[in-house]
Amino acid sequence: MKKILLCCITALWVFDASANLLVNPTRVELDRKNTSAVFSLVNKSTESARYNIYFEDKKMLANGDYVELSKQEATQSLANFVRYSPRRVNIEPEQGVRVRLAARLPRNIAQGEYRSYIVFHQIPLAPKSSNDATEQKADTFSLSISAYMKVAIPVLMRVGDLSSELKIEKSAIDNTRQSIEVTLQRIGERSSFGDIEVINPVTKQIVAATKNVAIYTELNERQFSIALTEPVAAGTELIIRYQENNSLFQAKTVEAKLIL
Template sequence: MKRILLGCLSLFMLATHSQASLLVTPTRAELDSSRQKSAIFSLVNKGNVTSRFNIYFQDKQQLPSGDYVSLEGKGKLSQFVRYSPRRITLEPEEGTRVRLALRLPRGTAQGEYRSYLVFSQIPLTEALDSAATENAKDLSLSISAMLRISVPVVLRVGELDSEVFIEKGDLTQGNGNVAVTLKRTGDRSSYGDIEVLRETNGEKQTVGSFKNAALYTEIEQRTFNVSLDQMIEPSDRLWVRYSENEHLPNPKVVEYALR
């Protein structure tokens, strides 16, 4: 029993201290049919073990809750993009690049297309040696946690635009959180930053924020919970501001008087 426990403890420590960590930049790629027809992802292995990754496209649909579901079938965007490499092996602190190039067929319908470039870790070797396993008399335990990162790649074909509104904002009991509902119309996605602002002597100061809020084209509205980092007094005037990402066509900035 002691040998079994020691074996389990050793494997647990190996899984705990030998970890993969992949740094991927940028966290979103944006392509269009007229100007931006390529993208480059920089990858660095920030873990302490050599790691191997498969790279492939996957389609997902956003839900109003903010969750995602995978879609089956041919990729909406991947059919228009060539990329390389498809598999990488990185030593600790080693980096590389993945390049994407747009190959858009004539007559492609105007609209926004989106897929997710996935970096999925795969084992370098078998967790246990088969010959040793056959002769082992003790219980063996293998623990593996494979890293997986998904990055959205957005393609806009034609002149696309949208409008975005702050439908409502609700300050929760205890004044520690604001629920902000954004509403989107039009033929392109919207993503940006939400700020809760306190107005004092005519000046607005940020007291809470939600970074990279996203409403993709399959949903029209979504509610975000913004945590406040300062105490709010009953007499404070509060505003909500939503600023679209500057890389979007014709980015919007909208405000809403919370109270």
């Protein structure tokens, strides 16, 4: 029974182990002039780890979750135009490796935004042999549970000068008065990335914020729940501001007012 309990506890710990692999960058944006990228992977755990590297296609849902797409559904996939190396790596504790990626687009490819996800999927190392006689007892029941993490990083390629229009459609404080609910609308040819800030214009303080949010081209709008960092009195007027990343073509900033 002790062995069963120990294995279950170990499995729970592994599910929270995504911090054991550090990946940089966490998003890649390519275009006709910038067609390559290098990922740095660092193993922060105390054990050796092995990762398979491959591409997947996903779409974002309005709540921020993702669903995987089939090849037929992934009409804007970048995976077929990308070459990368290596495709499997072993990383020792506190050591790192690099994965290089390059995109080659057909000359006649249509203008638009193409996206796929490079995946770093942990796989088991070769099992170690054991000479422990106690493990060979026929009356010993052993349960072995393993969970391996999977990190997916978006890789985008923009063909042409793509733009989008943005609008904060609505905002409100939730029933518990602990967070601000914001709906951001997007239309146009490209995805949007940026930061949402909730500002008290009187004190100039940022009372809530969420950084590096994304709204991909498959979405016309997305909902965000942004936790307040300090209490805000009823009747206070706040400014909701969404500012796009400066790397985007014709980056925009939109604002809306909210009275609590």
